[in-house]
Structures are given as structure tokens and as C-alpha cells.
Amino acid sequence: MEVHSEVLARRRLTTRLQRYLRSHPTAIWTRAVQPTTAALLCGGVLVTTVAMGAWPDVLPFSSLIPFAVLAGLLLRPGLLAVVDAVIMACATVVALARTDGDLLVYLNALVVLAVVMVIMFTVATSRARLGVQGTLGETMLVDLRDRLRTQGELPDLPREWGAEQCVLSAYGDSFSGDFVVTSKTDGYLEIALVDVSGKGVAAGTRSLLLSGAFGGLLGSMPVDRFLPAANAYLLRQQWDEGFATAVHAFVDLETGAFSIGSAGHPPVARFSAGSGRWQMLEAVEGPVLGVNEGVGFPRTTGLLQRGDALLLYTDGVIETRNRALGDGIDRMLGTAERMITRGFEGMAERMCVSARAGETDDRAAVIVWRR
Template sequence: MDVDRTLLVRRALASRVQRGRARWVRWGNAGTVLVLLVAAGVLCWAMTRWPSTVPFSAYIPVAVLAGLFLPPRRLALVDVVIIVAGVTTVLQRGAQATLVGAFVVLVAMMALMFWVAASRARLGVQGNLGESMLVDLRDRLRTQGELPPLPEGWGAELAVLSAYGDSFSGDFVVTSKTDSVLELVLVDVSGKGIAAGTRSLLLSGAFGGLLGSMPVDRFLPAANSYLLRQAWDEGFATAAHAMLDLETGEFSVGSAGHPPAVRFNAGSGRWEVLEGDEGPVLGVTEGLTFPRITGRLGRGDALLLYTDGVIEVRDRDLRDGIDRMLGTAERMISKGFEGMVARMCAAARAGETDDRAAVLVWRR
């Protein structure tokens, strides 16, 4: 009974908060409309009274503020008042060419702002809420890919660079740590930059729910099934899924059309490509298997996962790109593993034309 009463109280409070937010938005919009209407009227009067002091361009801030903060219907009301005030100002000052030209620019700008407001309204948001939502989603994507704290004797770093410096990337990392087991998946979604950002946001949430909640060998098949259900026109993705036992150093890596993982052997001082059977890319067909490679990291060893943006070179085989990346890693190893993946991504031949991501886990 106490639990039911608590739930009822929570629901009542949530409903009250929602009603309060709706009331605040409604009154906030009404207040903004009133202020802008008064501002347009005051400017019209001031331009008529002091034509040489108050410039016609003073209407522009009012129109911009209306476009940023009002929904389309109320924006249309403010725009009509501004147009009437502008016409009145032009007639009072005389239809000079410069004044008429300024009025045309004002109307064109208001039409553009109305189109932007209508686009936001289709998403169910107004003002700068849409941008705030995207920023929040981007931050959530980055947070979900942050590496968890590792026990003493282990280190890890990751780097994700988007094409042309966009805020969103088609490459992302999702991690999960349970007891002494670390799981991570590095995903490369078809497309790049903002075009692939929305798919990355959706997949990162789904993969984050799958990671660590099922047997290791079932993750890639489950991810493949999920991607197939989306039925995207351009919905395939490659992925590398790694599981690492932080007590024994034993690891397992599965690939879905992804470049092969690389292991640093401290005994030989060389980087070794982990050759093995490669599974198909995610989102193409159902019922296929994803072979896994197993091994063990000793003291000083490391495991490297990366996307094709790090190794891809136009008109060259990917193997050449891997050799080039490993040559870069050989030169960097003398400085230690810290900062290595960031330098690898920055030194990629693809440069800013492609998304690049890499994650490195090492044992001290």
C-alpha cells in the first residue's frame, strides 16, 4: 500500500510539473509577443518623429528575436505588424530607393526566419530548444563512449575525430564494465559526419543496452538483428567488439566487417595484426555467424581497435593503410601508449575527409 501511495504521489507531482511547464511556455510566448508588438509600434513612432536619428534597420532585431523565440502562428502576427510599421515608415519618409531596398531586405529576412520557425514546429520544438536537444544528444553520445575507470595495472585511451570537424560522427564507442570484465564496441556507421550522426545516436543507445547484458558471443548477432529491423536505406555498419578479463588478461575480439584488431607484443616489441575469419557487416542479412579471436595480454601488451578512416587511403589497398598505421605506431611506442590513438587519428591520410576513431587498452 505504501508503495502504491508513493507512486501516486510521484505521478501527481509529475503531472503538476508538466502543467506548470505548459503554463510557463504559454504565458512566456504571450509576453514575448506583447513586448515585440510594443517594440515595433514604438520604433514606427520614433522613426516618424526622428527620421534622421532612428535608422530603418532598427526593425531587424525585433524580427530576429521573433523568429528565434516564437512559434509560427504568433510569429506571423508579429511579422504582419512589423510589415505594417515598415510600410508606414516608408510612406512617412518618402519612397526613397534606399528605404524601399531596406524594406525588401527586411521582408526577405522575416520570410527566412518564418521558414526556420516552421521547420522547428514540425519537430515539436520552438526557439532554440531544437539546438539544445541536439547538443544534449551529442553530449550523451560522448558520455556513453567514455572509458570506465580501470583497476591498477591497466590503461586505456580513445579518440574520435569527425569529418570536417562536425559535431557528430559516424564512428562511436560504447563501453561496459562489470566486475573484472571490460567490454567495448567500436562502430563505424555508413556515411560520415552529420549525415551519419542521427544513426549513431540511435545505435549507441541500443548497443549500450545490449553490451554487458548478454553472452559475449551473442552481442554481434543481436546488434545485427536490431539494425535489420530499422530497415534504413543506408543502414549498414561495421563493428569490432572486444571483451577483456582485467584479472587474467584474456581477451576475445569479434569483427563485423571491421578492420582487424592489432596487438602489441611487449616480448618482441612488435605490433601484430590479429588475423582470423571476419564476420559480415551489420544490417545486411540475418542468421550469419561472427567468428571471434581469443588471446591474452601480458605485461606491457596492448590491444588496438580502429575504424577504416584511420587506415583508408584513396586508390590504395587497406593493407597498405594498416602497414602505414603500424609504422606510425612503431615510431610512437618509445613515448609510451598515452596519447598514441589521438596522434594516430590526427596523422591518418584521410585527414578531415572521413571520420576516424581508435581505442587502445594496455596492460602495465
């Protein structure tokens, strides 16, 4: 009994420590690690300065630049200013001590060092505005990117069903204005493909926020209420560029019945195994999200037989400058027709890669088929 109590006590202590570390990582970094890091950097600068005076032919003047870069990466602006002042003072002493050389060369080196300090101070100030220090900013961005990708992963489907998705951002950026959210509950599959205004990194923050919100709505309300709820959420944000287009697909995995709702989005393409052809679903398109209140979003229903498929995509797949939208749709369907003999696997990625707009726009495609 006493051993069990000790184990519980240790667990409680560990839990409290973990909670504190999770809720106060920046505080710990600022109060303990950062001053120690600043002191170590200053000590390293002083040692390097003495060594530069003792062995001028071995240690060049640029030996102080790495300290300025490390300080900019690891320290908050207040401590960074102190370390930079120490570095500049030591650099000035070294420059004056080497009067036997070309003084103009050392003056130029001091200017280069000062420029590096200004750049790193700007980086540190930007991180301080975000409330992160050191490399936490990059870690946070990587975590946000991974979360955005995870929310777009398709769930495991029954054996008679298949699905793939592909999202490519403009110019290969890590963040995209296009995103996918999915939900599978009680034998029903829901997919929302959203195209946020803007592209690449500029739309990435809005995509992240909306993907979390839309992921919470998906599967938690009646099908015909998803797009109105998404529209209301966007209106509440009051963004200057707060509109988005979306297509919402609902599929009954038992019967193959489906329902499609569109908010200013390109029409969904359907493959019919009976005719062996792709065709666009004729549907009444609702308005874009985030513009008008109290608007309706009509839905189109149908039935997927064995061998049929639905293709959802964003405008980056079909749009390009100086070309009609119909031309882009015909080109996409032509690519799909040529690939159908090899099956639907890999088709979503091929649609994005072969888009006429290339890397100048975000591209996303989702395909669902019944085997």
C-alpha cells in the same frame, strides 16, 4: 509530527510540479510565455516605429530587423506570422512617411526585411516540426551530443590496466558516424567500436540511436551474442542506409584473456611486449551489421601479457582515396611503432589526428594496454 506532514506535503507538491515541467515544457512555453513574448515584441515594434518617425536621423530603417530575428528565434509559426505582419506594416508606414528621401532605398530595405522574415519563418517551421520552440532545438542537440560522448567514456580500470579512446568527426562536426560504447562488470571490460554508414551530421542521428541500443546490449548478454543481437536490431530498423561495421572486444581484467569479434570491421592490431612489434590479429571477419539475417560472427581469442596492447580503429584512420587499404594499415602501424617508446598514452588521439584521410572522414581509435 505535524511539521513532518507539512514537509512531506511540500515535497509531494514540488515533485508533481517538477514532473509536470519535465513532461510539459513545450506546453507551458506555448500557452504562457510565447503569447506574452509576441505581445512584447509587437509593443517594441510600435514604440520603435514612433521613435523612428520622431528621430529619423537617429534610428535607421534597419532598427526593425532585430525584432524579426528575435521573433523567428522565439515564436512558433502562427504567432510569428502575426508579429511579422505588424513589423512589415510598421516598416511600410515608415517608408511612406519618409517620401522626402530616395524611395528606392526604402523599397530595397523592405525587400531585405522581407528576406530576413522568410529565413526566420523557415527556421521556426523547422523547429515546429521537431516539436520544440525557441532555443530548445539547439539545447536538445547539445544534450544529444553530450549523451553520445558520455556513452563512449571509458570506465575506471584497475591499476595494471590503461585505456584511451578518441573520436573525431568529419570536418569538425559535432556529430560523428563513429562511436564507442563500453561496459565494465565483474572484472570484465567490453568495448564496441562502431562505424555507421555515412559520416558527420548525416550519420549522427543513427549513431545516437545505435549507441543507446548497443550500450544496453553490452554487458547484459553472453559475449558471443552481442554482435548477432546488434545485427538483428539494425535489421529491424529497415533504414535505407542501415548498415554498420563494428568490432567487439572482451577483456578479462584478472587474467588478460581477450576475445575479439568483427562485423565487417578493419582487423585489430596487437602489440607484443615480447617482440616489441605491432601485428594484425588474423581473424575470420563476420559480415557487416544490418544486411543479412541469421549470420554468424566468429571470434578470435588470445592473452594479453604485461606490456601488451590492443588497438581498435575505424576505416577513417587507414582509408584514403587512390590508396590501397594495406598502405593505410602500414602507415598506421608505422606511427604506432614510432610512438611506442613514449608509451601508449596519447596514441589513440595521434592515430586519429595523423590519419591520411584528414578531416574528410570520421575517425575513431581505442587502445587498451596492460601495464
